[in-house]
Amino acid sequence: MPQLNSVYRHREFQDLLTLSGYERAGGWNGLKATLEMSPDDALYAFHRSGLRGRGGAGFPMGRKASFLPKDSGRPTYVVCNADESEPGTFKDREILDNNPFQLVEGVAIASYGVGCERAYIYVRGEYGHQWDVLLRAIAECRATGRLGPDAFGPGAPFDITLYRGAGAYICGEETALLESLEGKRGQPRLKPPYPAVAGLYDCPTLINNVETLAALPPIMHRGADWYAALGPEKSPGTKIFSVSGHVLKPGNYEIVMGETTLRDLIFDLAGGLRDGREFKACWPGGSSVPVLTAEHLDTPLDYESLAGAGSFLGSGGCIVMDDSGCIVRASWRLAHFYRHESCGKCTPCREGTGWLEKILGRMVHGEGRLEDLAMLESLFGRISGRTLCALADGAVAPVQSALELFRDDFERVIEQGGSPVPEPMGVINA
Amino acid sequence: MTAHEISEFLAPIRHEFADQRSLILPALRFAQEEQGWLPQEAMAAVAEATGYSQAYVESVASFYDRLYTEPVGRRVISVCTTLSCMLRGSDELLAHVAANIGTDGEGTSADGMFTLQRAECLGACDRAPCLQVDSGDQQGPLTHDDADAIIGALRADGAPTRYDR
Ligand SMILES: Cc1cc2nc3c(=O)[nH]c(=O)nc-3n(C[C@H](O)[C@H](O)[C@H](O)COP(=O)(O)O)c2cc1C
Numbered sequence: 001m002p003q004l005n006s007v008y009r010h011r012e013f014q015d016l017l018t019l020s021g022y023e024r025a026g027g028w029n030g031l032k033a034t035l036e037m038s039p040d041d042a043l044y045a046f047h048r049s050g051l052r053g054r055g056g057a058g059f060p061m062g063r064k065a066s067f068l069p070k071d072s073g074r075p076t077y078v079v080c081n082a083d084e085s086e087p088g089t090f091k092d093r094e095i096l097d098n099n100p101f102q103l104v105e106g107v108a109i110a111s112y113g114v115g116c117e118r119a120y121i122y123v124r125g126e127y128g129h130q131w132d133v134l135l136r137a138i139a140e141c142r143a144t145g146r147l148g149p150d151a152f153g154p155g156a157p158f159d160i161t162l163y164r165g166a167g168a169y170i171c172g173e174e175t176a177l178l179e180s181l182e183g184k185r186g187q188p189r190l191k192p193p194y195p196a197v198a199g200l201y202d203c204p205t206l207i208n209n210v211e212t213l214a215a216l217p218p219i220m221h222r223g224a225d226w227y228a229a230l231g232p233e234k235s236p237g238t239k240i241f242s243v244s245g246h247v248l249k250p251g252n253y254e255i256v257m258g259e260t261t262l263r264d265l266i267f268d269l270a271g272g273l274r275d276g277r278e279f280k281a282c283w284p285g286g287s288s289v290p291v292l293t294a295e296h297l298d299t300p301l302d303y304e305s306l307a308g309a310g311s312f313l314g315s316g317g318c319i320v321m322d323d324s325g326c327i328v329r330a331s332w333r334l335a336h337f338y339r340h341e342s343c344g345k346c347t348p349c350r351e352g353t354g355w356l357e358k359i360l361g362r363m364v365h366g367e368g369r370l371e372d373l374a375m376l377e378s379l380f381g382r383i384s385g386r387t388l389c390a391l392a393d394g395a396v397a398p399v400q401s402a403l404e405l406f407r408d409d410f411e412r413v414i415e416q417g418g419s420p421v422p423e424p425m426g427v428i429n430a
Numbered sequence: 431m432t433a434h435e436i437s438e439f440l441a442p443i444r445h446e447f448a449d450q451r452s453l454i455l456p457a458l459r460f461a462q463e464e465q466g467w468l469p470q471e472a473m474a475a476v477a478e479a480t481g482y483s484q485a486y487v488e489s490v491a492s493f494y495d496r497l498y499t500e501p502v503g504r505r506v507i508s509v510c511t512t513l514s515c516m517l518r519g520s521d522e523l524l525a526h527v528a529a530n531i532g533t534d535g536e537g538t539s540a541d542g543m544f545t546l547q548r549a550e551c552l553g554a555c556d557r558a559p560c561l562q563v564d565s566g567d568q569q570g571p572l573t574h575d576d577a578d579a580i581i582g583a584l585r586a587d588g589a590p591t592r593y594d595r
Pocket residue numbers: 052053054055056057058059061081082083084085086169170171172173174175207208209210212213389390391394
């Protein structure tokens with residue numbers, strides 16, 4: 001069950017919060033190797049590595065970078081998505097907290113490939129400490145010339161601007177993020193055009209997640225072939241899973257894709273469950289993915305296998321619930337989240353997430369009727385696939401799958417007149 | 431906060447944005463540092479410093495949960511109640527904090543010291559149940575005694591000199 005700290009270099013080396021410490025740990029070798037190539041060769045290396053986007057959708061990073069037109073006559077931008085707000089996901093936070101220079105180096109590598117002279121890192125507003133760490137890292141890079149007029153060589157400038165959100169999950173959606181970065185309300189745009197063609201200020205823009213970009217330095221240092229050979233062909237590399245909920249050792253675990261199962265992740269790495277409790281369910285890729293049951297525990301952790309099991313790898317935020325929890329109450333809590341975070345632009349999402357919360361809420365509070373189950377089912381198709389962005393699909397997926405896999409529980413909650421508050425797990429210092 | 435102070439804050443970063451509209455959010459965040467929320471005068475100052483209308487600036491501000499267009503307490507306590515935290519006792523933690531500061535669930539304490547709010551996932555589910563004071567560290571896992579200690583320390587500290595929500 002190989003763990004490999006390729007992005008989480010701070011778990012292998014000390015003192016990565018200073019530039020000199022990062023350099024001692026081999027920092028900047030990836031950018032150095034990249035600058036010796038032509039930008040096209042760098043893009044080709046991204047592509048050959050097989051690295052896929054770690055923010056949720058899993059789109060191949062190199063392919064996305066190759067979509068940016070080279071002849072637009074306008075500046076090109078790289079934007080790093082550090083909005084991390086998907087429930088159950090806290091992997092980017094650990095990078096920002098402990099290994100900020102690896103992200104800076106990754107952003108620089110991607111920027112060299114697509115010809116960007118100014119990149120942006122958009123940090124969620126709540127990440128105050130992480131913001132301060134990044135501010136210090138950027139200041140140190142500027143002071144030492146790692147960023148600035150000659151960053152990529154004499155007369156080849158590159159710099160990074162930090163931008164801070166102010167509390168809105170939807171600003172993690174790439175086009176909403178761009179709107180927010182442009183000083184507007186953070187509401188998604190109609191696609192196409194995709195950001196690769198018309199992104200920030202209508203210019204070609206590459207948007208990637210923190211973990212995606214922080215994966216680049218080791219890839220460019222050790223070689224795309226090294227990375228591509230880790231794990232399955234279509235899902236190569238390492239992936240960080242955040243494990244939370246009813247496990248004894250919640251935390252982040254960076255594993256080689258495909259070589260660890262969901263069971264290994266939950267029961268071995270994350271310490272398993274309390275004595276006397278049984279596994280009930282987990283949302284393996286953040287809260288926007290279909291829920292899985294004990295039957296799926298032997299699924300290997302990679303994009304294809306998790307999709308084959310009926311869910312998604314998503315952001316890698318694995319939320320675990322034991323049999324003290326109630327699937328109806330959990331679904332209701334998630335429905336509340338999506339209702340609260342819907343930006344309100346599309347009617348099916350704005351109204352639909354409200355109805356999901358309301359119907360599940362009355363079940364939880366003992367006012368549900370069996371007809372409500374049919375009503376829920378009829379709602380799903382009227383929300384999914386009919387909206388501007390994927391928030392609405394993410395609201396439906398956990399609820400629809402819960403109803404399919406745990407219908408008996410929904411019926412029982414309705415018949416018994418509600419769902420009792422589960423006994424909280426309490427603080428365990430494992 | 432005056433338009434002049436905001437302009438001075440923006441001066442070193444203006445060149446980093448191809449469109450000056452991008453300065454509105456940093457300006458709003460900066461303006462909020464003075465009182466911890468954004469009264470009309472602050473919005474007007476942001477509008478003047480950025481060159482956009484006050485109505486536009488307000489429409490942007492109203493979109494974001496952590497920009498406050500109504501007065502809030504000197505400290506804003508956000509208790510995360512999303513799923514991972516719920517499974518580890520966030521609802522009980524929220525109720526306990528409310529009882530300590532004397533609010534009925536979410537709201538501002540009578541002495542104006544605290545505003546308590548339910549937050550969505552704070553990106554610290556490994557520390558569940560957790561809370562955050564303003565935009566300080568995500569703290570957890572918290573027993574009810576831990577929460578009391580945090581609140582006690584905040585009472586002793588009084589108001590911060592600069593608010594970072
Ligand atoms: C509602 C919604 C919220 C999202 N939140 C995030 C987020 O917080 N962080 C992130 O990296 N991607 C998030 N995404 C995915 C982004 O839209 C985008 O796919 C991603 O930033 C691309 O980077 P990647 O290819 O490296 O994954 C979200 C998508 C949706 C629909």
